[in-house]
Amino acid sequence: MNRWIGWAIAGLCAFGFMLIVPAIALADNCSGLADCFGTGGAAAAGAAGAGGLAGGLAGGLGSGRRGPGRTMPGAGSDPEQAGGSNVPRDAPTGPSGPEREYARQQREQQERAAREAQRARETTVKAREEGAFEQGAPPATGMGATDEFHGEGARAPGSNVERDDDTRAR
């Protein structure tokens, strides 16, 4: 995921550069293309703005896919706290065929992931019980259980294990 952040920062820098590049045309009354923009770069920026407005803000981007409550820090991360609702803002109440199909695929994918996680947890618990029974042998699988057995001192410098723990704790 760090790679995505790196790309995002690089992209923001590139976009900042792009902001500077389009020459600002001298203000005219915009009765024609040259009056309006003066240079090709300014016209391209105008086109990018117009397209971004029509396709982005008027299209999908402006949709608050999730209700504002879910965007508030600490206010919506818990579905119970958010009134038991975990439905995305744009999830149609009467979805069309393709949307239903897409939602079904995604649901199946989530259920598969949940089953695997559950299996991993069960394996961890079982291994822990066996380990305890056999006087402290480390468990075979399970990240959390491994951390617990190896303790704080076993973490490599710069390891993200602690951060993962923080995330889970939240």
Place this chain on the structure above:
Amino acid sequence: MITQPDREGAVERFWHVVMPRWLQPWAPRAADAVADGAWTAGWPWVGAAAPVAGILIGVLFARSDALRTAHIYTVSLGFLAVMVVLAVLDGAVAVAAMGAFIVLDVITAWSGLRGSFRSAFLHLPWIAQAVRLYGSMLVGYLLLSMLTVRAPLFARRVVDEAPIDRVVRPQAAAAVRAVLYGAVCGALVWVWCQAMIVLIRPAFTWLKDSPYVAAILPVQTRWPLLVALAAVAGVGRILLEEIALSRAPRRDLVRRLTAERSHDAAALPLLPVTARVTLQAVVATLLLAGAFTTALDGLIVFVLTGLLAAWAYGVAGRPALVWAGIVQRVPAVVRLIAALALGYWFAGNIVARLWATQTFRPVLFGGLAVMTVFYLLFPQIGLPSGEAGGRDAA
């Protein structure tokens, strides 16, 4: 479980829960924007009084000398600056100000502009005059709503979907979120300013008039100020919101209001997909009207937007679903940057090839290319819970 609000937060609940509930069937995005100001309820009086202040601001601007007789609000840099700051800080105040401004502007438009009508316009039948005048005003209001309603909502979506909690320590998450929100708000205001240079033309051309410099200048050359204001307000907004939820005296009220609104937003029905596709095509056609050379351009925009919106909603079937599954794995902020960079490159090539025509078609076709990129990178097929990533997934 949602608890019933006590009497203490009744006014705040009216503004940030009841009002959005009324707006939801007619203007769902405006409803989201009004609910967006719930964080101000953290302090006594602020959440209750802020929307009233917004109405007063709208009235003052509508009655001001600068705007009372103007074809379009872009003549006033002060109005634009205030709307940008309000929209980023508190959606409820921005919608209140915009609503009050629009109501007064519509009421006084005929008397305010009568002295400036050209004879070519006055020779039209009265019904044509009315359609052209109020049609041009509608285009202007749609453009204003992109700035005050849509842009902050999208910026929020980008920030919420960014996996900030997974890559930075909790102590730094708020600061990173604030900087990202400010940067996205600034970028969207830049997009809006660039588009406005050409898209406000119907305010003049539909009245058989020519645009004048004073209306173009603030968005054409003063956009750095608006972008900077949006960025600073964005950073401030997120930091204030963090304080509202962690240290404000009425933080529990804020949580309660946002939870109740969340429940409402998920429960209320949306328009059918066909209606949403048609509406998007109509809105995009009106927004881009300033770049049309002939009526054929309008038809092209309407058809293309309809097709793209149908694709984005998954009407095209399996290929659209597969594509949506792929692109929605990429954080929204990365897709936004890719869309702007790719779009700018496409638009530059198209403008260079068509520059000699000296019509607005280079801008229109360049804009359509950018629009296509945005629709492809931001499919609107409903995501199942937890799939949107960001903070919830964390």
